[in-house]
Amino acid sequence: MYDMKEIKFDEGLVPTIIQDYRxxxxxxxxxxxxxxxxxxxxxxxxxxxxxxxxKFWNKGETSGHVQYVKNISFDCDGDTLLIKVDQVGxxxxxxxxxxxxxxxWNKEKIDNKGV
Numbered sequence: 001m002y003d004m005k006e007i008k009f010d011e012g013l014v015p016t017i018i019q020d021y022r023x024x025x026x027x028x029x030x031x032x033x034x035x036x037x038x039x040x041x042x043x044x045x046x047x048x049x050x051x052x053x054x055k056f057w058n059k060g061e062t063s064g065h066v067q068y069v070k071n072i073s074f075d076c077d078g079d080t081l082l083i084k085v086d087q088v089g090x091x092x093x094x095x096x097x098x099x100x101x102x103x104x105w106n107k108e109k110i111d112n113k114g115v
Contacts, residue, residue: 008079009034013049018091021070021084027091028099030059032081044069046083065089 060066
């Protein structure tokens with residue numbers, strides 16, 4: 001198990017990567033503080049701190065696109081969380097499955113051009 005003191009909540013918000021537990025696809029990035037982390041642990045669904053609205057939000061509370069937590073881990077420095085979820089519906093507010101749907105560069109496509 002972990003020691004809560006290993007996660008650097010004392011520095012404020014911790015970036016939290018949300019990943020589909022079945023496919024491994026990165027769905028979104030949000031931020032947690034100690035309280036939203038505890039809400040997530042107690043509820044089994046993801047809770048975040050909204051930097052723009054300055055309040056907690058439970059993913060899917062209005063859209064129904066809930067994230068059921070399957071696994072939580074943290075990185076070697078204790079300053080980033082990775083949460084694997086069972087995503088109901090889309091993760092992105094645009095309706096896309098993932099928030100990372102806008103590709104900037106893809107070396108594989110460039111290398112295979114003209115093949």
